Amino acid sequence: MPADHDVTHCPSCLAPIRWTVTAAARRMAVNATPDPAGNVAVHTDGTGRVRSRVLTRERPTLEHHEWKAMPHAATCTAPPRRRTGRPGARERQGVRPVPWRQR
Numbered sequence: 001m002p003a004d005h006d007v008t009h010c011p012s013c014l015a016p017i018r019w020t021v022t023a024a025a026r027r028m029a030v031n032a033t034p035d036p037a038g039n040v041a042v043h044t045d046g047t048g049r050v051r052s053r054v055l056t057r058e059r060p061t062l063e064h065h066e067w068k069a070m071p072h073a074a075t076c077t078a079p080p081r082r083r084t085g086r087p088g089a090r091e092r093q094g095v096r097p098v099p100w101r102q103r
Contacts, residue, residue, distance in 0.1 A: 006050055007032045012078040018042070018069075020052035028052055029072035038070040 007016050016032035020042055030040055030052060042052045043066040052069070053059070062068065073079065 003044075004032075010072060010076060012080055013076050015072070015076070017072045018050055020050045022052055030069040031072050031075060034067045035070040036068055038068040040069045040071055041066040042069045043067070 006018055008019065009015065010017050010029065017029045018032050020028050020030055020040075022028055028040075030038075030042055039055050040052050041055055041062055042050060043064065045051050055061075055068075
C-alpha cells in the first residue's frame with residue numbers, strides 16, 4: 001500500500017490525488033487510492049519520486065512494487081475549463097508582407 005505523505009487535493013473537486021511523473025517526464029495526477037479498474041501502474045522509485053506508466057498491450061501486468069491507479073482526469077467531478085486560445089489574442093488583419101530580398 002502506498003504511503004500517504006505525497007497525497008494532495010485536486011484544486012477543482014478537492015478529491016485526494018497523487019502527482020506522478022511519466023516516462024516522458026510529464027506530470028500526471030492519479031487518484032490517491034488504488035483502483036483495480038485503473039489503467040495506470042504507479043510506483044515509488046529509489047529517490048522517492050512517484051512514477052507512473054500506462055498499462056499497454058506490450059506490458060499489461062504490474063511489475064515489482066507497482067499498484068493500479070485511475071488517472072484523475074477520468075474521474076474529476078469538476079474539471080477545469082479547457083482553454084481555446086490565448087487570452088487577448090488578436091485576429092490578423094491586413095496584407096501579408098512581401099519578402100524583403102529580391103530574387
